[in-house]
Amino acid sequence: MIKKIAIIGGGNLGSAIAKGLKNAKKPFEGEIAVTRRRVHLIKSLEQDGIIVGKDNVEATKNADIVVLAVKPYQLKDILDEISPYFLEKTILISLAAGVDSLQISEMAGGRKGIFRVMPNTAISIGESMTCVSAFQSTEEQDQIINGLFEPVGVVQFIPEELMASATVLAACGIAYALRFIRAATQGGVEIGFGSELALRIASQTVKGAAELIIQDKSHPEAEIDKVTTPRGITISGLNEMEHQGFSSALIKGVLTSFEKIENAGKKK
């Protein structure tokens, strides 16, 4: 049983994970310790029953799982500091985009049982799309990781070579989807809604559209067909968006993010 998780680096993502795990419908009942150098910035996590501090070694001691939630360039120093305190059973999770498991294993003295995990920020409300790749792990460790992240979203194990792609589609994807919502809201204001109401309508509409695909396992075009009345208003707007490069802009944006993450990997 997992009794203690240490999250090293209580920044955006590290804090979101800690909160998500504690506030899930089936909350993580063990101890979660989160560290950050400027610890006052994460004091509010204490309200969720999370232990905060600045001592990485103290947090690591007796941890069943250590989550590395720092920027990629900080990994080496952190691992030099905390690796000596890992237990035999300690499972290591890295959230660092673009750093492969072999490098992490080497930085941690040739350790096995390493997972790269790429959640997205919706983990804080239990709605993450979490992609996971496993490196020299046991089946039991795979199950532990699956069980840890399932209460806070959907978990998908993927080959490590797809982690960069998962980062773009799922982690950056939150930003792409939100930009769509914001743009739809701006359009909504032009056609008469106040901005708050426009945002409410646009965001619930996107949620409903996503649920049609998730719950009914339907295809986007099948659902679009149901909305596009012949000679109707939807198809005119949709076609205008396509003439302006809507799908193409999105695909090109995904590719640009992917090229950047690939190039960042090659520079190391």
Ligand SMILES: NC(=O)C1=CN([C@@H]2O[C@H](COP(=O)(O)OP(=O)(O)OC[C@H]3O[C@@H](n4cnc5c(N)ncnc54)[C@H](O)[C@@H]3O)[C@@H](O)[C@H]2O)C=CC1
């Ligand atoms: N999946 C996703 O949606 C996202 C993933 N990421 C990835 O997650 C990782 C963390 O990114 P963010 O949370 O945005 O970064 P961040 O900069 O907000 O968080 C890192 C935290 O680690 C702390 N830190 C640095 N050195 C430390 C040390 N020696 N001891 C204790 N704490 C220390 C920093 O003060 C900072 O608060 C990155 O590797 C990034 O690639 C980042 C943003 C979103």
Ligand SMILES: O=C(O)[C@@H]1CCC=N1
């Ligand atoms: O934008 C970034 O570089 C990070 C990685 C995934 C999400 N945010």
